Amino acid sequence: MELQKPFFRDTWVEINLDNVAYNIIQLKKHLPDDVSVFVAVKANAYGHGDIQVARTAIESGAEGLAVAFLDEAIRLRKHGITSPILVLGATRPKDANIAIEHNITLTVFSMDWLLTAEDYVGEDQELKLHIKCDTGMGRVGVRSQSELEDIERKISQSKSFMLEGVFTHFATSDEVDDDYVQEQLKRFNWLLQVLKSKPKYIHTANSGASLRFPESYFNTVRFGIAMYGLSPSKEMVPLLPYPLKEVxxxxxxxxxxxxxxxxxxxxxxxxxxxxxxxxxxxxxxxxxxxxxxxxxxxxxxxxxxxxxxxxxxxxxxxxxxxxxxxxxxxxxxxxxxxxxxxxxxxxxxxxxxxxxxxxxxxxxxxxxxxxxxxxxxxxxxxxxxxxxxxxxxxxx
Ligand SMILES: Cc1ncc(COP(=O)(O)O)c(C=O)c1O
Known part of the structure; x- marks a missing residue:
């Protein structure tokens, strides 16, 4: 390989973008046609390179991108990526206007956050939101039907907000025993009962669930580690529905x-x-x-x-x-x-x-x-x- 000296120490990582494409195309074949794919490109696409992986994923049929923090999302926008981007983690409510400026969707999981963020949304602006439910991961998210109901009501009554999605995250989808996944799904379905209207994106599945549990698909999955050709866990290797290609x-x-x-x-x-x-x-x-x-x-x-x-x-x-x-x-x-x-x-x-x-x-x-x-x-x-x-x- 002859390149014009872009680095001067002979140590490098090679990223095979064809394998990223292959891993996504296989997933799309595995999923029903009406299930969308968001790919997790947080943490510089798990070290692989966010911009290049994001572009390849979108070209290969992913609908949107998921990152952990607002800065990661803005970086994608600054590199000309126009697909939907969801920030999965917490964002400061006072940065709501920054998210709107860059057409980035944020995650909400508390009423206080909404009340503060509302003050930072301009007159003719609208912030797109996904509500995060904590069904057993214990990280962030609403845990009760009443919290979810209140947040949905507040969003629908405010012209500053638009409810685009609702989601949760599994703690054990990479384990052979699926009891806890089913328990989390039960809690998620119970929470969903109180929603007055179903938002565009309803999602729970990470790679482990995307590859194994159709009942977790709703209408969207969030695909991370398996896009990089890596199994979510060692014990899941024999359960993979198709071979993954390391990137x-x-x-x-x-x-x-x-x-x-x-x-x-x-x-x-x-x-x-x-x-x-x-x-x-x-x-x-x-x-x-x-x-x-x-x-x-x-x-x-x-x-x-x-x-x-x-x-x-x-x-x-x-x-x-x-x-x-x-x-x-x-x-x-x-x-x-x-x-x-x-x-x-x-x-x-x-x-x-x-x-x-x-x-x-x-x-x-x-x-x-x-x-x-x-x-x-x-x-x-x-x-x-x-x-x-x-x-x-x-x-x-
Ligand atoms: C909320 C959320 N969704 C999806 C993912 C993607 O998970 P995986 O890489 O196991 O597919 C992650 C990754 O940690 C996550 O935190």
Whole structure:
């Protein structure tokens, strides 16, 4: 791949946008025709790149986008994305007018919020809202029929607001046992009974539910982790209705090669000691890139074989033991495929005793992202050299 030097350290993430498209097209085939798809592109599309993933998702049939915070939504708008955007999390009521300015839908879950936000909505403005119900996640949301009734009434009586949706979120849709999902659905259906009119979007399903529970679809799903080709959990892998294609891979290149005698130490704490003559290579990636210290002992792929990280992972570098001399500049794959070997995001998550979501989100903006379509690199994003987007706003 020959690109005009968009970055100067040989460590990069590759994002396969065709796999994003595939994962969404498969979902659309799996869902009834009248169910819309909103895709979760919060947290920079789980580390994959919000703008590129959002555009691909919309081109592949997603109707809307879901983010956690207003800033994430504004960023999408600033990059020319015009599809519906829902902010799932809390927004300050005094920022209601900012949301309206950018045609962004907010989430409401308290009467006090509505009463305050109303003062910030201009004369001829209207704020689109989804009401969040807490049916057992215990995070944000209305829990009683009376709260929901009051909020719906207030919205319908105010010319500042428009009720566009109502939703809830599952706590256990990635588990084999679905008792708690059904319990949450029961509570959601009970809450819905008091609504005087049904809004345009009614949604509960995240990836886990979208792939398994038709009774959770209503008319919209919110699809996140499975769009990135990752299973919502390990135990859900055998239950997936179609194979997912992983979107992200992580690569670097050898920057140093040396042969050490037996008894030499490697890295901070001198925790690794060579047993005999050993070839040790140095890779320019470390915990500041999201390649965490817990990955000591994890294998990487080089020339199609697996080789272990030895000694502690440093902030910007780590060392690997290889069975023979390799050349400086040799490509090393930390997540992804080389030949017949594959290191999945799930393998890294398991080693770190965490979930695949966290691994993708942790890959720091310091690592450039290269976007591929039809096996060709189409765009490189290097946050370090990108111009600043900073708006000089009041900071509280
Ligand atoms: C409210 C809400 N909806 C949908 C999603 C997407 O979930 P998933 O990535 O499991 O599909 C999330 C992600 O955490 C979320 O918080």
């Amino acid at each position: 992200l891979s992580l690569h670097t290149r050898v920057v140093h090669v040396k042969k050490l005698d037996a008894g030499e130490k490697i890295s901070y704490g001198a925790t690794y000691e060579t047993e005999k003559d050993e070839w040790i290579i140095t890779l320019p990636i470390g915990y500041a890139d999201g390649w965490l210290r817990g990955l000591q002992g994890q294998e990487v792929l080089i020339n199609g074989f697996r080789a272990p990280i030895v000694g502690r992972v440093c902030m910007d570098q780590c060392m690997v033991k290889v069975p023979y001399e390799v050349e400086v500049g040799t490509k090393v794959t930390l997540i992804g495929k080389q030949g017949d070997e594959c290191i999945s995001v799930d393998e890294i998550a398991e080693r770190l005793d965490t979930i695949n979501y966290e691994i993708a989100c942790l890959l720091s903006p310091r690592v450039p992202r290269i976007y591929f379509k039809e096996n060709e690199p189409i765009e490189v994003v290097n946050q370090l050299l990108a111009s600043s987007d900073f708006i000089n706003n009041d900071i509280e």
